[in-house]
Amino acid sequence: MSIKIYNTLTKKKEALETLQPGKVSMYVCGPTVYAEAHVGHAMSALVFDIVRRYLEYRDYEVRHVTNYTDVDDKIIQRAAVEGVDPIQIAQRYIDEFDRHLKDLNILTASEYPRATEEINSIVEAVADLVEKGYAYPLNGDVYYRVNKFPGYGKLSGRKIEDMEAGFRIEVDERKEHPLDFALWKSAKPNEPSWPSPWGNGRPGWHIECSVMCQSHLGDQIDIHGGGNDLIFPHHENEIAQSEALHGKKFATYWMHNGMMQLSGAKMSKSVGNLVTVDNFLEKYEPGVLRMMILNSSYRSPLTFNEETIGHAEKALKRLRSALRPALPKDGWEKGDLQKKTDQVIKLFLKSMDDDFNSAGAMGHLFDFVKEINLARDKGADPEYLLAAQDVLKELTGVLGLELELPEAQAGDAGQYIDLLIEIREKLRENELWELSDIIRDKLEERDVILEDTSQGTTWRWK
RNA sequence: GGCGACGUAGCCAAGUGGUAAGGCAGAGGUCUGCAAAACCUUUAUCAUGGGUUCGAAUCCCAUCGUCGCCUCCA
Structure with missing residues (x-):
């Protein structure tokens, strides 16, 4: 059985065949760090975290590189407004994004290159493109000559002629072709700039990624990822640059995640319909956002609203219901949980192999939750139950979900809660309901839920 | 206008030729002192109209609708 990946380049699901057996090189476009990250940015990071975790679970050695674009118009703008150095702006939001990645339980990438640290390689690449005839200098700028690259448009399914027809923005008359894009931009006063054969300037956005990808992963990579809003022009241009430079196929598989939707449109800074990662995490635990993504297809748009968040919270709770300890009783039972366990794996x-079909996989996990709960209700042996629960934890762990709450792992409150339960038992035996309800209510205020069963009382964290 | 994706129950959503997973919400029930949780039962013919096929949510065509890209964008 092999893993299938939907490839934007071919518009088909294809079996994963890596350049080197057992190894995957994956480059994912990271954010431009000029403002607070929103949950849409987090979605992209989460999607590729899930991809990476699953590939690793399937025994691939994954080299995962994600970049930070730390020099660009918006960063410069922001710096001007605040009256600080653009580098400071970039650093601030990079630090913040790093923190989000940790908070969201996203595995650390192999490397996080930054554009400003790769200027030399970028200048070399641009010079190389000029030399090869794929680019031309123009008054201190350098442009990519789109017509020179025969495959231009193959990723986004566009034809150069079609795009010319529908061209809406004002065209820079100096360029040879309206679609020619900037590889190098000449410096304006008070902008960060670096020396180059064409004068002081800074790199264009697209060439950064081509170069960083090349310098950290090589001329050819297995998977290139990013949001589907990057397909054109960003990824199209990356292909044009990289393949012109190296004369080989750039990335084998192009993976794109769908957009987070808020109020019926793509969540974005420019529209202003956004929820920042910090805003989200103030109200919800990190697993909720991950669960929203897991419960749908990574390629589809994801609606972000109170209702869909609520669904994810409930789903998480439901998974956790299967982790409750065995019922306190004598005379344990066995069942066919072992068989179900093998089945669910x-x-x-099968689901995850099919283009990371996490929603299908979640369906199977929920079925398994029911089986575990059923076995528990029938009075399954604690060890027997634990074996199944471990599998559930392992599989949800592959998706990056942490079912066990930190308090539950750390606290030594258990013995005191047990003590309260014991006292409450006496009260209940004497039908002192009011007093026993006080204990239950007060514990719930402290996030401890008591559950009375015919076999006795158990507790869990809320 | 061009390119692409999608349209499955009240909501979210899986399923790409053989007769509709799962979650939430709802209804009824079991358990309970009450509750919570869990468990059991129950809720759709797959946007619309044609076509291909013994058979289609699944393939083809058309229509309507939603979203993305064509400008910075995860």
């Missing part, structure tokens, strides 16, 4: 793999 197979079904989980």
